[in-house]
Amino acid sequence: EPKSRADDPVPGLPEYSADDVARHATKEDRIWVSYKSGVYDVTDFVDQHPGGDNILLGAGGGIDPFWNLYAVHKTPEILGMLEGFRIGNLKASDVGAATAGIDDPYATDPRRHPALKPASVKPFNAEPPLTILADNYKTPNELFYVRNHLPVPDVDPEDYVLEVEGIDGESQVLTLEDIKTKFEKVTITSVVQCAGNRRSELNKVKKVKGLEWGPCAIGNATWSGARLIDVLHHLGMDTDDPRIEHVVFDGLDLDPTGNPYGASVPAHKALNPKADVILAYEMNGEPLPRDHGFPIRAIVPGVVGARNVKWLGSIRLSAEESSSFWQQNDYKGFCPSTDWDTVDFKSAPAIQELPITSVVCSPTEGSTVKLKENKLPVKGYAWSGGGRRVVRVDVSADGGQTWVPAQLHSEDDTLHKAWGWTLWQVDLEVPPGTTELQVVCKAVDSSYNAQPENAEGVWNLRGVLNNAWHRVRVKVQAEEGGASKHKIQ
Structure with missing residues (x-):
């Protein structure tokens, strides 16, 4: 685990014991917590940080066991934010007490495939x-x-x-x-x-x-x-x-x-x-x-x-x-x-059914491809929530200026109970001499929902529901005797 400022006492700050921290477990008394060597007044952090209420689980005590469990949130950004609320140093004899005798909660997790x-x-x-x-x-x-x-x-x-x-x-x-x-x-x-x-x-x-x-x-x-x-x-x-x-x-x-x-x-x-x-x-x-x-x-x-x-x-x-x-x-x-x-x-309502999406799986971003008779094979997946069947996937080799409908494969034969995804493939015609191109895909479902053109329009602070056109830039391997080079944006 990367070293953080919480690992060490900060010179000039007062020292508090675990008992001192325990006396501050409510907003009325100001909410204090300890983490490693630091003591923090997180009363305002709770309101300012997403999921800040979770830190209340450790109010008046050490949050070390909670952050060991929610390790995904132990980012440099959040640790840095927490340091802004530091009010003191934890008494040396109390450091580590919050996790003493606690086994790694992830020790019994199953083995995973190395390709993941x-x-x-x-x-x-x-x-x-x-x-x-x-x-x-x-x-x-x-x-x-x-x-x-x-x-x-x-x-x-x-x-x-x-x-x-x-x-x-x-x-x-x-x-x-x-x-x-x-x-x-x-x-x-x-x-x-x-x-x-x-x-x-x-x-x-x-x-x-x-x-x-x-x-x-x-x-x-x-x-x-x-x-x-x-x-x-x-x-x-x-x-x-x-x-x-x-x-x-x-x-x-x-x-x-x-x-x-x-x-x-x-x-x-x-x-x-x-x-x-x-x-x-x-x-x-x-x-x-x-x-x-x-x-x-x-x-x-x-x-x-x-x-x-x-x-x-x-x-x-x-x-x-x-x-x-x-x-x-x-x-x-x-x-x-x-x-x-x-x-x-x-x-905002809780997410339930997901919107229509599609992705280019091959070729991949930044790869170099070799054409066969000036054609580029492209394949990917598409899916829409709510059982809405994917009825069309459009694919472009020129960044979205022209489109070709892909061949679709799905085992669902209904329009409105299509729970599984659709795999698609298409051979795109590429002008001779092309050195770089941008492959783009977009799908349409049985309700004629379509994907938005760019990620800027669907950006949100939690990074969910991204169903913008999927774009992949690839390089084209030069062929002997090829025509003059040009790029497709």
Whole structure:
């Protein structure tokens, strides 16, 4: 871990003990925390920093164990911001006490395929290489992108129980064996995509907060399990009760205070028999891998990955949306001019269905290509949320001046329940003598939604929902006897 200013005492600042810090646990007393050798008054930090409420978990104590868990947030920028609130040094004998005797919470995480490119290690978040993503209609389990918010639970299938709570608060439980044997096993093909897919392109416009995802935080798989609606009806729950507005899912992945990752989906989606929401226990015909939710994962087709809750521990029929941080204060989109000083997360709805997107998987950015009879083979993927089928992908070799429709491949034959993605390919004509070109793709779905031309128009401070035209600049290998050189912008 890189050394930070918090590692050392700052000369000239007063010294405080852990007991001193403990006396400041509320806004009335000013909120103090310690981190490594520093003592900080974070009362104002809470209001100024995204997710600042999380730091309240350590109010009056050391935040070291929380930041070890949320290691993705331990960036130089945030550490530097925290130093601006430093008021003193922690007594030497108290330094390290907050994490004494605490094992690495990520020590039992599963092994991962070496081809996965990590965006963060603790928690583990990674995507596969772009060059192989469009090679398979079904993304292999070991190469499916991984998005974890917390350590991966190590669940014993023999001990697993799923708690299901009705609108009146009555609660029942099911074992893994119950879910596998008491309900019809159904199989669907569905994309799971992170809201931050293609965030790195937004970072080039202006810095955003979040993992540096490329265009591979997406995958397509078959999921097998029990229909959510079948499970609820088996338990005698009236899914037509007008009080039910949301279905809340909580995982078994816990933060240090025991709070789980949680999310919710509107009832009109989750409880619609035609929406194919399932409690999945298989992925591509195999038991769910641990990184993807073993033993049970909620699969909500057409909806952002953040609501497809892994390691499912409980389901609750509710009049209210999930109160979890990830539902209320994350995974929302904002105006490009909204910044961290003006953002109001309560003003925006939680992301559910994702917009139409497409990506060039081959050739890749900066690569050198060799033409065959002045043609460049291009391939990629396209997908739209909400089950809207991709009806067209337009591809350009001249930066978007002229377009050629691509050949599409999908195993979905309906316009409005197309949960899986569409792979596409096209051979583009390239003028003789071209030395550089820009390949661009844009897709259209069955509702005729189209992609915006540039990332500037969809930029937002969290770096989510980037579905701008995907652009790839490549060099063309010179051929003997070729015509005069020119570039296509």
